Amino acid sequence: MLTSRLALVLGHFCLLPALVFGAEATADSTSASSCGAHPTSASTAPSGAIVVDSTSSTTGSFSNLTAALASLPSDSSCQTVFMKPGTYVEQVSVNRPGQTVIIGYTTENPGKEYSGNQVTVSYSRGLSVSPLPAGHSDPETAVISTASSNVAFYNVNFINTDNLDGATANYVTLAASIYGSHIGFYGCNFTGWQDTLLTGSTSGYQYYESSYIDGAIDFIWGYSAAYFKGCTIAAKKTGAAITAHNRQDSSGIGIYVFDQCLVTAAEGYESATKSGVYLGRPYSEYARVVFKDSYLDSVVQPAGWEQWSSSDPRLDDILFAEFNNTGPGNWENNAAAREGFGKATLLTSDTYTLSSVMDSTSWIDSTYWNSISTPSKILTRRSDIEELVIISSEANSTSPAAGDYIVSKTPIQGKTVYSIFTEAIEAIQKISSDETVTLFIYPGLYKEQIVFSRSGTTIFRGYSENPSDNTQNQVVLQNSVGVDTQADQSNSDSATLYSRAKNLQLFNINMNNVFGQTHNYASLGFASGNNGYTSFYGCQITGNQDTFDMNTGTSVFAYNTLVEGSIDFIWGAGTAYFLNSTIVPNTDGGSIAAMKRDSSTAAGGLVFDQCTIAATKDVTAGSIFLGRPYNEYSRVAYIYTYLDDSISAAGWSVWGKSDPRTDNILFGEYHNNGPGASTSGRASFSQQLTDADAEQFQFANFFSSQGTSWINMAYVKTTPF
Known part of the structure; x- marks a missing residue:
């Protein structure tokens, strides 16, 4: 995301028929849910669905999501794509007139949580924005993009693997760039570093349920009206903000509402983020962000919120609000610091309900709405996901590499061993300074x-x-x-x-x-x-x-x-x-x-x-x-x-x-x-x-x-x- 505002404008989209929710059922080779209904199963393809199979072992399937989407008719029909387990390395864009539903394989209840996801779409692409090269923009780095309306995703992980360690500053790596309206994500996973999730449309409505979103800098940002229900928001960098909202103007629809969400540190970043992460900063002076009925753990900076910058605060017309949150990072546990910020509000009632924020709710899959509870921790994700988000390839720290000089209190069969540091140091003194020498020291x-x-x-x-x-x-x-x-x-x-x-x-x-x-x-x-x-x-x-x-x-x-x-x-x-x-x-x-x-x-x-x-x-x-x-x-x-x-x-x-x-x-x-x-x-x-x-x-x-x-x-x- 750039520090200067971008005029990102999306045209008006016609609204297609709303989702019709069906009861869950046991499926055989195909499941019986109709297109647009809540999936009855995510372990078998719904009847009539286009199948994506990375192994190409399914007759008539496509080997990647891009090819499957390209095969869909460019008309107003509702189409379902079912993705079999695997990691698909590609950048994907959804752009067709009709409703599109994309379901990732899981043996869990479809859309209920992200921990059992077995489908990952990943790509490695970033963009330096200091300065932004002419003719380029943040969305071009996204793993998944939507350019049309009425799209629903279930149980898919989207991971931008570029710069996951944040080693390159001022470098954006989007997992998702979401334009259009009536876009829903259920049990999905978004992983990146800077600007992970872009809500791009100034006139669009989006809904995220029981999903995982992580990042370091302004990692949920943009212009749309987006409602986050039962999601896990995981931060990776102290001194940075989770959200950077940019409502178009004082009459714009844009707003972020986080309802029954968990705000915490991403795994491995607990000590690095303690009491240092801001809930948001204003990308425009009309930003609106609300956290309600959520658990804010100790990563949250006591002031809660921050200005855009000291020279350009952008605070005049913002709405930064909290209601009925719990945890060590909530308003009540940090009242003096919150009040010291001076531009946030502690609400006395829930004035930002789903129906008041969205233009309608009929397009939202509400199957689990009444059973959702605030997450208490980051759910354990599958090992294949963790392998993708390993930050560095560290050397083995439990055994020496070939050529290492070994220091050990006890002899090791077949190895030359030095019993103290001093002996090993004497042994390496004559080695050329052009060579890197490693001493591996046993406990x-x-x-x-x-x-x-x-x-x-x-x-x-x-x-x-x-x-x-x-x-x-x-x-x-x-x-x-x-x-x-x-x-x-x-x-x-x-x-x-x-x-x-x-x-x-x-x-x-x-x-x-x-x-x-x-x-x-x-x-x-x-x-x-x-x-x-x-x-x-x-x-x-x-x-x-x-x-x-x-x-x-x-x-x-x-x-x-x-x-x-x-x-x-x-x-x-x-x-x-x-x-x-x-x-x-x-x-x-x-x-x-x-x-x-x-x-x-x-x-x-x-x-x-x-x-x-x-x-x-x-x-x-x-x-x-x-x-x-x-x-x-x-x-x-x-x-x-x-x-x-x-x-x-x-x-x-x-x-x-x-x-x-x-x-x-x-x-x-x-x-x-x-x-x-x-x-x-x-x-x-x-x-x-x-x-x-x-x-x-x-x-x-x-x-x-x-x-x-x-x-x-x-x-x-x-x-x-």
Whole structure:
């Protein structure tokens, strides 16, 4: 979807006879339901239906949906297409004068739920919209499109497999582009990233029942009047909105109503979306969106709704409303934040019923209407669907690849094994820097202190049965060394791992320093030096004072990684970006960050993007600072991050009362949430970033001087800011 409005206009469509609903029956080779009636079965083809069979084993069948639709007469007759199990890789458009019903095979009750679907239509196509190429538009990427009216779909999955990890920004990938009117989806599945479902007609009416819709950015958007009943709405990106409605004008019919729906995180995105997803933002100033009788779980941002942008809010004539919702994300549990937004409404009665929103309801299959209940969780989908939506092809984390150097506490028959890290590191030192070398480490507690230096790319991969959950890591590197910060000694000398390597990537390894909290003693879990690059994926680094050190010229990226410490425990003069990571203060009165730069224009600094600040339970509320300036050019930003109640009302601290070092610092916050995110008492030397201010902290901009090729984005399931 583009940030400028598009004049998408669709002509008037004549309305054909309404659906006639029949009772369910047991079917043999064909089922007896008439065209347009509720299917009596979806495991056999209705009498007279055109059959689609990917195996071509059915006499007279078509091998894909496109060919089947092309065979239908271009007249006012009602036609049914029955799709046998399989995955059909194609882009499909429905465009004929008569009513069209498309039924996907399932052994479940047709249209009642999506979990048993066995028909998938998928395609991989996207479009960069920054800027939009001349002659192109979002709908051209859609897997399924409708250009005519009176179309019904049952139990079909529509998946756009392009950019499912969101690695490419400003890139739309539609699962569906729905124009026309009286379009119904029952028990269907829509999967994409940005702009998943387009409701395209300014004069069209659409109905979605018991279906699954997921995406990351404005993933239900458009112009139509659409009613969502008993659907599961699954978000993938914090700081983004679910809906972006664009009613044509103040008299337009357009509106979204979500009735008995579940708003939650897509599978695998639970921690990445906590308290960070907005119900909607206005694509036009006449947008109308209503959530009623729905369950809003903890993914919902406390404010609930957001403006289009700070420079173009589009809030003057919107309707953003809620009624009788439940769950931690509902209005009542976040009243202050909802009221703070100021443009949403808590309704006192249900004024947006189906009959009041639609032009008529006779075309809607109401077979299950009275038995629908609000979903309580995402239903388990078939494994073949999950295979299509795998975000990255990760390396095996439970066994070494051919050529890996193996570290193991126990011998392995037929393998050369090193019993400690140090031995393996010595073995790889003479390997050419042109080669990437991997150390695969089997489970165990390795009590070592390591200084590692190598010119080429090196990977330390820890054994893990669940690489996305760092709490289940089974490889621990540990030491117990402290350095007196008042003595003439480098703090890095205490680090459990001190990397002086050119490019080191670490996966599912814990680096612990258990020295303790002796006053004025640094106890580092990790340090970097020698202008090197280090990236972490699913790791844990724990210590106390100065846990995580980045020396001048170094670059660090950490994804899904935990860092714990007490005083200035993420510090230094390098450049570091933490994405979807957990930061754990463990002592009252400390600052998380202490960074410095050479000048106000120099590269360097620290970004926390979509992270969670979660202090240990013994830390006093309001006692932790987000950062203090190691020098007067310090630069630190928290972006779309959850701040717990340990954060001080001031947020930030001076270096010291007699030496504040605040003249040229940039301590910024942008769209954070949580009990520690209130900005009313913030320190005067900090700032709430505007959109323009925040651009310097966007992933590509922040690493503009060194690039990002050293980061393995195949393992990153959260889109950076």
